[in-house]
Amino acid sequence: MAILMEKKFPVEAGAYETAGEASTTIKRTLKQLGVSAEVLRHVSVACYEVELNLVIHSEGGTLTLQVEPDKVTLISEDVGPGIPDIEKAMTEGYSTANAEARTLGFGAGMGLPNMKRNATAFDIQSEVGRGTTITMSFALSS
Amino acid sequence: MNIRELIELTGATNMTPETDPEQEVTCGYTCDLLSWVMAHGKAGMAWITVQTHMNVIAVASLMEMAAVIIPEEIEMEETSLAKAREEGICVLQSGKTAFELCAEMARAGLPGTPRED
Numbered sequence A: 001m002a003i004l005m006e007k008k009f010p011v012e013a014g015a016y017e018t019a020g021e022a023s024t025t026i027k028r029t030l031k032q033l034g035v036s037a038e039v040l041r042h043v044s045v046a047c048y049e050v051e052l053n054l055v056i057h058s059e060g061g062t063l064t065l066q067v068e069p070d071k072v073t074l075i076s077e078d079v080g081p082g083i084p085d086i087e088k089a090m091t092e093g094y095s096t097a098n099a100e101a102r103t104l105g106f107g108a109g110m111g112l113p114n115m116k117r118n119a120t121a122f123d124i125q126s127e128v129g130r131g132t133t134i135t136m137s138f139a140l141s142s
Numbered sequence B: 001m002n003i004r005e006l007i008e009l010t011g012a013t014n015m016t017p018e019t020d021p022e023q024e025v026t027c028g029y030t031c032d033l034l035s036w037v038m039a040h041g042k043a044g045m046a047w048i049t050v051q052t053h054m055n056v057i058a059v060a061s062l063m064e065m066a067a068v069i070i071p072e073e074i075e076m077e078e079t080s081l082a083k084a085r086e087e088g089i090c091v092l093q094s095g096k097t098a099f100e101l102c103a104e105m106a107r108a109g110l111p112g113t114p115r116e117d
Helices: A021-032 A037-058 A101-104 A113-119 B001-010 B034-042 B054-062 B080-089 B100-105
Strands: A005-011 A059-069 A073-079 A121-127 A131-139 B027-029 B046-050 B067-070 B090-093
Touching: A021 A037, A021 A059, A021 A121, A021 B054, A037 A059, A037 A073, A037 A101, A037 A113, A037 B054, A059 A101, A113 A121, A113 A131, A113 B034, A113 B067, B001 B067, B001 B090, B001 B100, B027 B100, B034 B054, B046 B100, B054 B067, B054 B080, B080 B090
Parallel strands: B027 B046, B046 B067, B067 B090
Antiparallel strands: A005 A059, A059 A073, A073 A131, A121 A131
C-alpha cells in the first residue's frame, strides 16, 4: 500500500540525555494524524524501547517511521555490533546493558519482549559485525 | 482525584506549578526500573520513583501520566524539571517514603493498576 509519510530520526549511541526525543516526536506526529489513543500507546511504548536499545546497545542507528492508510511501521537499523543469540535476547529478564544504563533504571531485560507485545507484527534480523534491523508494524484498524 | 487533591493529601511540594492542577489522577504506582514502568504504566498515573533523570519525564510523557512523585526529599535535576514543564507533567517532591505515599494514596481510594497478563 502507498506510504503516506516517511520520517527518519538518527539516534546516537550513548546519548542518554536525549533518549526519547525521537519517540516523543513520532508520538506527536501520529497524534496530529488522528491515530487512536490505544494504537498511539502501543507505538509509543515500542518506539521508546527500540530508541533506548539504540542508545544503550548500538553503535548508532536510525529510526524510520512509515505511515500507510492501514498501518504504522517503525524500522530500527543500526551499524552494529549485532546480536549473537537473538533467542536469548528475546528472553524476558535477559540483558547485556552496561552499568550506566542499569543505574538509570534500564536493563531489566524487558525491551525486546515489550516491543513484541505491543506491535501487531515484529521482526528482528541481526548479524554480528554488521548490525541489527527491527521492523514493527501496528494495525490502524481493528 | 486530581493533582490539587493529591497535593493536599500528601503535603508534597509542586515543583512544576505551571502544570494543570485539575488534571485527573487515575491510579498510583511505584517502581524505579524504567523498563518495567514502560511495560506497566498507565495514562493518568501518579508514579513514585527515586529516579530523577530526564528519561523519567520521557517515560511519564509517553505514557501520558499525570504526575511523577519523588519521595524522601530527593531533588530532581533542573533539566528534568524544565522538560516536565515543557511536557505538562506535574512533578511533586515529598519528604515521605514511597511506602508512606502509597499508603496515603490507597487509603484515599486511589486504585493501583490491574495486572494485564
